[in-house]
Amino acid sequence: MQYLLTLYSDEAGWAKMSPAEQQQGVAAYTAYGEALAKAGALVGSNRLQPSATATTVRNVDGKSQVLDGPFADSKEQLGGYYLIEAPDLDSALSWASRCPGASHGVIEVRPIWKM
């Protein structure tokens, strides 16, 4: 089974961190990615630019409506994802709980819709 782990957190937190803390934060994510890869669980992952860079598009009456800003304007924003391979939900949840993002935000775990 594949699961998508989406990371939500308060983006303001990153800017408030000292360079040393930021470095430590990045190192924790790198280590997590390596652990996933080592276990053969990593399918793909990416960190996203802040939500201020987001643009939404929706077609209304045949016309594209383009708007500045993220889809949901909430305090915690989508900041990145991991696509992982896991035998069952418990295993996926266990990977999610190890992700550094679970400590400074929240992680949503969803199975991939198999076509």
Place this chain on the structure above:
Amino acid sequence: MGGAPHNRTSPAPLDASLDPNLVKQNNVQSESVLPSPNSPGWKDAHATAADIARRSYGKLVAFLAARTRDVAAAEDALSEAFAAALSDWPSKGCPANPEAWLLTVARRRSIDLYRRQRNEVSTEELDMSESLEAAAAATEIPDQRLAMLFVCAHPAIEAGIRAPLMLQAVLGLDARAIASAFLTSPAAMSKRLVRAKDKIRQTAIPFRVPGRDELPVRLDTVLDAVYAAYAEGWSDPAGTDVARRDLTEEAVYLARLVAALMPDEPEALGLLALLLHAEARRPARRSASGDFIPLAEQNSRLWNSQLILEAEALLHHAGAIGAIGRYQLEAALQSAHVHRCRTGVANWQDIVQIYDALYAITASPVVALNRALAIAEISGAAAALAAMPDISADPRLAEYQPYWAARAELLARIGANRDAHHAYDIAIGLERDPAVRRFLQTRQAALPQGDS
């Protein structure tokens, strides 16, 4: 949702369900003249078939669903198998191995179902079909009901639907019966049950008993769901609503099941002890006219001594394992109350101590409330009022009938009759059971006029 046929008598004792030899005793022999429907013979045969079917139900759903993770499909296949059993067995006699018989039919139906859904037979299906084939040939079907209970109470499943899910998937209750017990519409209950089963399948919640490291937390959710099922049934203490009265029996059945499958888990034993204590006193909770009788005024000869003995033995055994927990403490409280009522020897100090331990684990305002009432018995009403939990600390207390009833009682004891009258008003306004309401109104009417 097809439920298993289940006669509405008390659940079969667990030991019988675990002993395959007992099934044989229940064999209905074919007779040269077939009994006609509705004759006593036919009814007996039907009841026996229903009983065996019911005992096998959870085992078979668990076994089928563990392989496909599709609880709904397992239930559908089984309900067809049960329908076949109920039409075959009364006239032809129960098969020597009813579970294998049911599994063979259910397996055929579920493979048909898969084939209908998809045109090609996938490798997954072939695997399933092979493993089901092998299992049907075996004389004993592995019992995966415990894994099933852990799936139903998985943290990824909405907390409020865990107990209904257990009642359906393990005991075969239909959504209508569950909905009526949980005071909701059958349509709404069905929808939530379907959603939970979809989640099990789509997210691949594993059918297994959690490992040692996770077990304490995961077992709590299982026990809490069983307790919730019992509490739902208990809230109709008059026993006028058949669906809810049955629910307490079903919950005790589940508690027996968990305790039998995890005999070394003290909290599983503690929960069963707690429920048995509550069941034991049920006959004494109402007068002949249906009035509510508080514990202190109950006729202890109406209590079921056998259930109390069983509860005490369980609690003793749990205590010997040496890991205290919420349910053992709750059962210990019941045990202490029973002891006091039977011997007349006050043990309020012990009771306060148990509440202290319980509060340390749960931090529940309800525990604090009951602890205050125990203090009233030792140090008087004024001390108890001072020990009562602060309503501003937990707003839920404002809507909790026993909080206001307790307050009223204590205020009356110190002669604050006006305040007591007011507290009774709120308690009466919050109560949904007419018998309890009558009880509170009688107490309120007995208050002297003015403060003393």
